[in-house]
Amino acid sequence: MTYRRNILSASWFAFWSVLVAALLPLAASAQAAPDLSPEQVGRPRAQKIDEAVALARDFKFQKEGVLVVGTTTGRLPFAAYATDTKTPVGNAPDIAQLVADSLGRKLELVSTTWADWPLGLQSGKFDVVVSNVTVTEERKEKFDFSTYRNDQIGVYVKSDSKLGAIKEPKDIAGLKVIVAASTNQEQIILRWNKQNLAAGLKPVEIQYYDDDVVQRLALQSGRADAYVGPNAIAAYEARDGKTKLAGVFSGGWPLNAEIAVTSRKGSGIADAVTLALNTQIKNGNYAKTLSRWSLESEAIQASRTNPPGLPKN
Numbered sequence: 001m002t003y004r005r006n007i008l009s010a011s012w013f014a015f016w017s018v019l020v021a022a023l024l025p026l027a028a029s030a031q032a033a034p035d036l037s038p039e040q041v042g043r044p045r046a047q048k049i050d051e052a053v054a055l056a057r058d059f060k061f062q063k064e065g066v067l068v069v070g071t072t073t074g075r076l077p078f079a080a081y082a083t084d085t086k087t088p089v090g091n092a093p094d095i096a097q098l099v100a101d102s103l104g105r106k107l108e109l110v111s112t113t114w115a116d117w118p119l120g121l122q123s124g125k126f127d128v129v130v131s132n133v134t135v136t137e138e139r140k141e142k143f144d145f146s147t148y149r150n151d152q153i154g155v156y157v158k159s160d161s162k163l164g165a166i167k168e169p170k171d172i173a174g175l176k177v178i179v180a181a182s183t184n185q186e187q188i189i190l191r192w193n194k195q196n197l198a199a200g201l202k203p204v205e206i207q208y209y210d211d212d213v214v215q216r217l218a219l220q221s222g223r224a225d226a227y228v229g230p231n232a233i234a235a236y237e238a239r240d241g242k243t244k245l246a247g248v249f250s251g252g253w254p255l256n257a258e259i260a261v262t263s264r265k266g267s268g269i270a271d272a273v274t275l276a277l278n279t280q281i282k283n284g285n286y287a288k289t290l291s292r293w294s295l296e297s298e299a300i301q302a303s304r305t306n307p308p309g310l311p312k313n
Contacts, residue, residue, distance in 0.1 A: 046098045046276075046280055047102075048101065055272035061105070065105055069108065071093060074114075075212060077232055079131070087109075088111060124264075131262075135259075140306060143262050144305065147277075148261060149290075150300055152297070154228070156238060157227075165247055167249070171247070177205070177207065178209065178218060185229055189204060215227065216242075226246060257310055271305055274303045
């Protein structure tokens with residue numbers, strides 16, 4: 001059995017208070033503190049690629065000379081707000097910048113929520129979306145994809161948790177597990193739970209939270225045993241010493257999965273974006289965008305347009 005726990009979002013003040021508190025220890029650590037300035041002077045930039053521009057000649061951009069990119073601004077290292085509380089910064093904005101530069105266009109980032117990006121993209125609010133979107137066969141029916149990162153899922157527990165390694169379905173039997181709704185990690189846990197029930201094991205109690213701060217408090221207070229989500233986000237947050245890694249696997253477990261720049265199906269920009277990304281992979285700019293946010297372990301060797309995605313349930 002599973003259930004949904006919907007919690008009202010905490011205030012922005014509470015969110016930023018917790019975020020700042022989580023980031024403060026980084027300044028004193030051996031690792032350099034992340035660049036949260038709105039100027040982003042260290043963000044890698046690229047030259048215009050004429051071939052990519054030519055490939056996108058039939059695409060109808062929202063604004064002249066601009067690439068409008070939708071991105072979710074919630075959690076680093078993917079994307080969050082800078083110190084001015086309005087400028088998106090993180091790996092997703094860095095990737096978006098390389099694509100915009102390659103197409104010879106100014107970048108305009110538009111913050112959106114995870115639940116709203118599909119409709120926003122389909123309705124023409126954005127030219128593309130860069131927001132940790134995993135390629136799936138179901139999504140490919142409505143969208144095109146240009147891959148830029150491997151998808152890794154991490155299982156994290158409280159730092160003093162007595163739980164052992166979590167590697168397979170039986171390891172989560174009877175646990176209270178936090179996942180985000182409508183994600184591939186949710187599907188993994190639902191499948192694992194189904195296997196456990198068939199094997200006569202205890203069911204998983206799945207918890208859903210609308211607020212990241214409340215979610216972390218649930219894990220710290222013991223209301224939840226584990227959190228399953230994008231490894232990069234959880235690893236970034238684990239720097240505060242309050243949580244630890246209990247397991248990591250491909251986001252398409254047991255299949256491989258990739259994260260991609262997402263565009264409207266048949267809109268005519270996907271091949272141009274793929275070419276742009278492959279050029280940046282070859283010239284080293286891509287690696288720089290990953291190293292800025294400690295994402296080197298999720299690097300890909302080449303971008304692909306609409307590769308095989310996670311299968312439908």
